[in-house]
Amino acid sequence: MVKPCREKVLQQENVYCVYDEAKIANFSPEMLSEHYWQKHNAVSGSAQGRGTTWFISHQQQQWVLRHYYRGGLIGRFNKDSYWFGGQKNTRAAREFSLLLTLEQLGLPAPQPVAYRVKRQGLFYRADLLSTRIQDARDLVGILSDQGLDESVWADIGATIRRFHDHGIYHHDLNSHNILLDRENKVFLIDFDRGEQRAAKPSWQQANMERLLRSFRKEQNKIPGFHWQEQHWHMLMLGYRQSQ
Structure with missing residues (x-):
């Protein structure tokens, strides 16, 4: 409690x-x-x-x-x-x-x-x-070094869904603001300009589209970045299954 x-x-x-x-x-x-x-x-x-x-x-x-x-x-x-x-x-x-x-x-x-x-x-x-989230790194740092299992991608999507189900709007949902600790537990950080609002598909979808753009941006910027479009589908599977 x-x-x-x-x-x-x-x-x-x-x-x-x-x-x-x-x-x-x-x-x-x-x-x-x-x-x-x-x-x-x-x-x-x-x-x-x-x-x-x-x-x-x-x-x-x-x-x-x-x-x-x-x-x-x-x-x-x-x-x-x-x-x-x-x-x-x-x-x-x-x-x-x-x-x-x-x-x-x-x-x-x-x-x-x-x-x-x-x-x-x-x-x-x-x-x-x-x-501070103990022993945690952001996704960009992790994916610059290694890939993630399918179950972890699903957990990322499911965690974001938990926030959305409570009407939590993250103004800047991107791959830098998602952390994993040593046990691969998922955390969201940096809620500047975020708010709790009525849960609606319009802003929730915009949140997810912003995150997708973030992954694509890092993929184009960082050589050997361990992210592909299929990982997004894994993430979204976890997101949808949590509804």
Whole structure:
């Protein structure tokens, strides 16, 4: 049974934080900065994407710290500043809330730990701290090295179906945001701009089409990428059989 989130709010001038007291003790806003963890020698690694994702080891817990960055053309001119339309509408607050929903539903995804919003006039910047999936790699990294059994492809499809059946919309469902741990258990990550909505075939199909484009893109980009169209059919078989 999932423990209830002990959600706490901490506000200091223009900094607004929410954290789960059950997961993080003696919280301070500085914990949403990589510099804090670097000073405490608690950074265990990092990964590069749109920005740097930091892996944190703290009191036998493994976390992921991510700053919100803009993508696309606008990101070239404004890398991390967003229009402020209320705390509940910030990217960090919305993702924290969705991760909390996923945790309560028992879906395989990171759990929310804390978020921070720094307001600057009409704009804000934000950071999110969540749990790290232990001993897991994303599909792109795995398929760059090796193939997967048919049963694993089916499990990937069945897992995505679980999220869809609960109305969980993943804004950027791609092969980088699907992880497998050592036992090949499937996890979805990065729910920025995701939401829970009415389960409808229209957006669910669009989600799957986006994922398919992602596999094809990586296949064209990475020599020896262990993915073929037949693997998509295996994935979709698992997706449909879970209905």
